[in-house]
Amino acid sequence: MNKKIINIAVIAHVDAGKSTLVDAFLSQAGVFRANEEVKEQVMDSNDQERERGITIYSKNCAIEYNDYKINIVDTPGHADFSSEVERIMKTVDTVILLVDSSEGPMPQTRFVLSKALELGLKPILLINKIDKKDQRALEVVDEVLELFMELDANDEQLEFKTLFGIAREGIAQYSMDKESKDLSPLFETIIKQVGNYPLELVEQDAQLQISSLAYDSFIGRLGIGRLFKGTLKEGQQVSISKNDGSINREKISGLFVYQGLKRVSVKEAQAGDIVVISGIKDLTIGDTVNNVDKIDPLPPIIIEEPTMSMNFLVNTSPFAGKVGKFVTTRNIKERLDKELEVNVGLKVEALTDSSADGFKVLGRGELHLSVLIESMRREGFELGISRPEVVFKVGPNKEKLEPIEKVIVDVPSEYSGTVINKLNLRKGKMLDMDSDGVRDKVTYSVPTRGLIGFKSEFTNDTRGEGVMVKSLVGYEEYRGPIEGRNNGVLISMASGVSLPYALNNLEDRGILFIGPQVQVYDGMIVGLHSKDNDLEVNPTNAKKLTNTRSSGTDDAIKLTPPRKFTLEEALDFIEWDELVEVTPDDVRLRKKWLSSNERKQHRNDPH
Structure with a gap:
C-alpha cells in the first residue's frame, strides 16, 4: 500500500509530442528491460493509432519515482476525440501542457487547457522541441500566458511552472540555459506542486467514479476511474449510483491497478489511485461506486454534444455479402451498441426514413466517425455510408x-x-x-x-x-447556403468488368476512379465528370472486331493512373444522393439510387 500517489495527464495539440514524452517517462522509470525492444509511441497500441500517427483513445500507465507512484494518462490531441479528454481531467491532480517551441499554442491547445482550468487544475507548462532551428521558446511562453488570461485562469493558475525540453531525447530543464540529462526536473516539479494525496481521505468511506470503460474477453466489462476516498477490496459488496439516479447493489469480482504498462490484480486499492474493477455488467461512465451503507454519488460526467452525423446503412449494392461477414441490420446494431458502451462521444438513433435500413450515428467530427467505420470494416462489416451532415x-x-x-x-x-x-x-x-x-x-x-x-x-x-x-x-x-461540389460524376450504366478500350475513351470525359479489370455495377461511380452534370457511361464496352486486321492496329493502350480514395476522402467527396460502399476489401462510390429511373424520380429531393 503505497500512500504517495500522484495522477497526471499529458495534454497538447496533435503532434506536440505527448506520446513521445510518455515513452521517455516509462523508459527513465525503468519500466522496460535493458534488452527489451521498444516501439516508439508505445502507448499508441491500436492499429489505427500507429497508422495515422495520432492518439485516439486515452490510456493509463504507472511509474515509480523515488517513493512515489505516478499514474500517467496519455490523452488524444485531436478535437474529434475531445470526449476522451473531458472525462479524464477529473481523475488527475495536475496536467502537463505540452507546447511546440516554434508553433506555439494551437486551437486544440486552447480546448484541452480550458477543460483543465475549469476543473481548477494548475498546469505545468513544458515547451517541447527546443532543439528546433526555428524555436522561439521564450515568445511561446508569453503566448501561453496570454492564452491562460483569455481563458480566465485564476491567480494561482497564472503562476504556472514552466520547463523546457526535448521529449524525443527524454530531457527536461528548468530554463533554456540550464542544461539537463533527463526528466528529473519535470519529476521534481510534479512532486513539489502536487505533493502527497491527503492521507485523511484514505480513512473515509469509498468513493470511485467511472471515467472510462474497457472490455476483456475473459472477465467482461471493466470500469476505470479514480478512487477519491477510502479503500476498495476484491469481492467487496458495493452500491452503484447510476446517472439516472437509481442505485444498484453489486459485487466487485476483480480489482486491478496499473504498474508500468500492465494491469495487475490486487486484493485492495486505496484513495488516490486509478483503479480498474470487474464483475459489474451494466457499469457506465459517470457511475459512482460507494460502500453499501454510505451512498455519496458524485455529479455525473457531462460530455459535449455531437456536431456531425452520418447514416450507417445496410449495404444494398449488387456486390453485398461477397466479402463481409456482418451485413445485416442486426449485426450493425449489435456492433454500434457495443461501441456506445465505451465511446461516450457517440450517439445512435433509428432512421426516420422507412425506405432506409440502418442507423443515424452522431459523433464529434468526421475523423471520430471514420475511425469507427474503419474499425468495423476491418472486423468484417459491410456498410453504405451517407454524406456527413452537421448537427444544427x-x-x-x-x-x-x-x-x-x-x-x-x-x-x-x-x-x-x-x-x-x-x-x-x-x-x-x-x-x-x-x-x-x-x-x-x-x-x-x-x-x-x-x-x-x-x-x-x-x-x-x-x-x-x-x-x-x-x-x-x-x-x-446559420450563415446561409454553401455551394457543393462543382462537378458531376461518371456513373456506370452496365455491370461487368472494366476494359482498357472503354476507359481510354472515357478519359476525355473526366478523371477516372477505376482502372482496367475492375468489377463494376449499374449505378457505381467510376469517375469525376469534367462538367457539372452527371453522365452515364459504359466502362465495360469492348472494341468491336472486324474480319481484317493489320499488324500494329492495336497498339497497347496507355491509361492515366486512376484517382484512389481513402475512406475520409470518399466521405468528403460524395453529395447528398451518393453513398460510400465500405467492405473489408474495398471502398467504392455509388449513387444512393442505382437505377437511372429511380435517380430521375429523386432528382430534386435533397432528403
Missing part, C-alpha cells in the same frame, strides 16, 4: 444555429489567395493574417459544414505544402 441547434429566439470551427492555415504566400478565396466561398470569416514574406498564417472562423470536403482541395491547392488545423469553438447563427 435552435437558439433562444428560434433561430437556426450551426457549429463553427476556428481554422488556422499556414501556407506558402503564392497559394494564400486561392485558399482565402475558397474559405470565403465556404462562408468563412477572416479573423487574422500574418506573413513573413515566405509563408502566410491565416486564421478563419468557418462553419463545420463548409469544411466537409475541403481538406483534399486544400492539399491540392497548396501542392501539399500547406498546414491546416481546426477546432470547434461553439455554435453561431
Whole structure:
C-alpha cells in the first residue's frame, strides 16, 4: 500500500509530442528491460493509432519515482476525440501542457487547457522541441500566458511552472540555459506542486467514479476511474449510483491497478489511485461506486454534444455479402451498441426514413466517425455510408444555429489567395493574417459544414505544402447556403468488368476512379465528370472486331493512373444522393439510387 500517489495527464495539440514524452517517462522509470525492444509511441497500441500517427483513445500507465507512484494518462490531441479528454481531467491532480517551441499554442491547445482550468487544475507548462532551428521558446511562453488570461485562469493558475525540453531525447530543464540529462526536473516539479494525496481521505468511506470503460474477453466489462476516498477490496459488496439516479447493489469480482504498462490484480486499492474493477455488467461512465451503507454519488460526467452525423446503412449494392461477414441490420446494431458502451462521444438513433435500413450515428467530427467505420470494416462489416451532415441547434429566439470551427492555415504566400478565396466561398470569416514574406498564417472562423470536403482541395491547392488545423469553438447563427461540389460524376450504366478500350475513351470525359479489370455495377461511380452534370457511361464496352486486321492496329493502350480514395476522402467527396460502399476489401462510390429511373424520380429531393 503505497500512500504517495500522484495522477497526471499529458495534454497538447496533435503532434506536440505527448506520446513521445510518455515513452521517455516509462523508459527513465525503468519500466522496460535493458534488452527489451521498444516501439516508439508505445502507448499508441491500436492499429489505427500507429497508422495515422495520432492518439485516439486515452490510456493509463504507472511509474515509480523515488517513493512515489505516478499514474500517467496519455490523452488524444485531436478535437474529434475531445470526449476522451473531458472525462479524464477529473481523475488527475495536475496536467502537463505540452507546447511546440516554434508553433506555439494551437486551437486544440486552447480546448484541452480550458477543460483543465475549469476543473481548477494548475498546469505545468513544458515547451517541447527546443532543439528546433526555428524555436522561439521564450515568445511561446508569453503566448501561453496570454492564452491562460483569455481563458480566465485564476491567480494561482497564472503562476504556472514552466520547463523546457526535448521529449524525443527524454530531457527536461528548468530554463533554456540550464542544461539537463533527463526528466528529473519535470519529476521534481510534479512532486513539489502536487505533493502527497491527503492521507485523511484514505480513512473515509469509498468513493470511485467511472471515467472510462474497457472490455476483456475473459472477465467482461471493466470500469476505470479514480478512487477519491477510502479503500476498495476484491469481492467487496458495493452500491452503484447510476446517472439516472437509481442505485444498484453489486459485487466487485476483480480489482486491478496499473504498474508500468500492465494491469495487475490486487486484493485492495486505496484513495488516490486509478483503479480498474470487474464483475459489474451494466457499469457506465459517470457511475459512482460507494460502500453499501454510505451512498455519496458524485455529479455525473457531462460530455459535449455531437456536431456531425452520418447514416450507417445496410449495404444494398449488387456486390453485398461477397466479402463481409456482418451485413445485416442486426449485426450493425449489435456492433454500434457495443461501441456506445465505451465511446461516450457517440450517439445512435433509428432512421426516420422507412425506405432506409440502418442507423443515424452522431459523433464529434468526421475523423471520430471514420475511425469507427474503419474499425468495423476491418472486423468484417459491410456498410453504405451517407454524406456527413452537421448537427444544427435552435437558439433562444428560434433561430437556426450551426457549429463553427476556428481554422488556422499556414501556407506558402503564392497559394494564400486561392485558399482565402475558397474559405470565403465556404462562408468563412477572416479573423487574422500574418506573413513573413515566405509563408502566410491565416486564421478563419468557418462553419463545420463548409469544411466537409475541403481538406483534399486544400492539399491540392497548396501542392501539399500547406498546414491546416481546426477546432470547434461553439455554435453561431446559420450563415446561409454553401455551394457543393462543382462537378458531376461518371456513373456506370452496365455491370461487368472494366476494359482498357472503354476507359481510354472515357478519359476525355473526366478523371477516372477505376482502372482496367475492375468489377463494376449499374449505378457505381467510376469517375469525376469534367462538367457539372452527371453522365452515364459504359466502362465495360469492348472494341468491336472486324474480319481484317493489320499488324500494329492495336497498339497497347496507355491509361492515366486512376484517382484512389481513402475512406475520409470518399466521405468528403460524395453529395447528398451518393453513398460510400465500405467492405473489408474495398471502398467504392455509388449513387444512393442505382437505377437511372429511380435517380430521375429523386432528382430534386435533397432528403
